[in-house]
Amino acid sequence: MARVVVIGAGVIGLSTAINIQECMPGSHVTIVADSFNQYTLSDGAGAYIVPWAPGVDDVTQRKWGRASMDYFIKLAVSEDSADNGASLAMGIFYNREQEPPPYHYLMLSCEPMSEESAKRLNLGKFHCYTATTVAMEMRKYLPWLMRRFKDQGGTVKQRKVKSFQEFVGEYDVVVNCAGLGAKALTGDEKLQPMRGQMMRVSAPWVKHFMHGLSQLYFIPNSENVAVGGIKSIGDADTSIRPESSEYIWDNITKIWPPLKKAKLLWEWTGLRPYRVPPRVEAEVIRFRDKSLKVVHNYGHGSYGVSMSWGTAVHAAELVKDMVKPTSRL
Numbered sequence: 001m002a003r004v005v006v007i008g009a010g011v012i013g014l015s016t017a018i019n020i021q022e023c024m025p026g027s028h029v030t031i032v033a034d035s036f037n038q039y040t041l042s043d044g045a046g047a048y049i050v051p052w053a054p055g056v057d058d059v060t061q062r063k064w065g066r067a068s069m070d071y072f073i074k075l076a077v078s079e080d081s082a083d084n085g086a087s088l089a090m091g092i093f094y095n096r097e098q099e100p101p102p103y104h105y106l107m108l109s110c111e112p113m114s115e116e117s118a119k120r121l122n123l124g125k126f127h128c129y130t131a132t133t134v135a136m137e138m139r140k141y142l143p144w145l146m147r148r149f150k151d152q153g154g155t156v157k158q159r160k161v162k163s164f165q166e167f168v169g170e171y172d173v174v175v176n177c178a179g180l181g182a183k184a185l186t187g188d189e190k191l192q193p194m195r196g197q198m199m200r201v202s203a204p205w206v207k208h209f210m211h212g213l214s215q216l217y218f219i220p221n222s223e224n225v226a227v228g229g230i231k232s233i234g235d236a237d238t239s240i241r242p243e244s245s246e247y248i249w250d251n252i253t254k255i256w257p258p259l260k261k262a263k264l265l266w267e268w269t270g271l272r273p274y275r276v277p278p279r280v281e282a283e284v285i286r287f288r289d290k291s292l293k294v295v296h297n298y299g300h301g302s303y304g305v306s307m308s309w310g311t312a313v314h315a316a317e318l319v320k321d322m323v324k325p326t327s328r329l
Contacts, residue, residue, distance in 0.1 A: 275299025
């Protein structure tokens with residue numbers, strides 16, 4: 001029986017742990033993390049599915065993106081959608097450039113809007129695309145994933161991991177889904193904080209999403225509307241900045257005035273783990289006379305939820321390969 005420990009309980013860690021359970025029946029999987037559910041970065045995500053990872057080759061992009069998109073569609077059309085937080089979402093991508101979103105071929109649908117239609121929506125200065133994807137409510141999805149993990153025999157431990165060496169001799173493979181915390185564990189200089197800031201508002205009359213390929217977006221769900229956002233690479237400030245709030249609100253309501261009478265519920269800020277490309281790979285780490293097999297899965301930036309399932313499938317495959325007697329590592 002393989003013994004596997006996953007560091008991190010955000011959407012990447014939970015998705016990876018579940019995939020390991022399902023591709024390696026009989027294995028014993030443990031999640032070790034210092035934060036769970038609403039105390040993780042994943043809880044604050046927008047979030048809707050745009051299957052894309054900057055800096056990744058086309059073959060890997062399609063593998064991760066297709067696996068993620070197919071999985072989230074299945075969640076949205078299942079009888080459990082009220083519990084897992086997934087729902088189909090229709091809306092508009094807008095951009096000043098004519099090129100379609102880079103992930104358009106992986107979406108459920110993504111078609112150019114006519115110039116005449118864009119003008120009727122007061123979006124005439126943009127090139128627009130109508131799209132269908134999946135929106136996720138993370139305060140439903142994260143607990144749902146945790147229940148799924150535990151129901152399949154998973155174990156959870158709460159503590160902060162300071163070194164991979166803590167697991168030598170106890171587990172066959174360590175899976176690093178520590179997000180920004182992976183930098184302290186690996187010394188990876190490519191991993192940087194990407195500051196995000198957004199707000200939640202009450203606007204039940206808003207039924208569609210809008211997303212600018214720069215930053216600004218709004219995404220409705222069953223209880224509120226997520227409005228954002230900020231992507232500031234290298235910025236580690238986790239305070240709510242009034243000037244950021246003003247920038248988001250003033251600009252998004254100019255683009256879509258129906259939001260102006262929305263009621264502010266709360267604001268959120270967090271640090272995304274940004275790396276180009278995200279790191280999904282296996283290695284063997286040496287500690288004097290001992291070694292440890294490690295699989296990394298971190299650095300997704302603002303596409304963490306979107307690519308979570310696809311990279312989790314890949315990471316689970318790497319774990320399975322590492323525990324084989326014929327593993328090359």
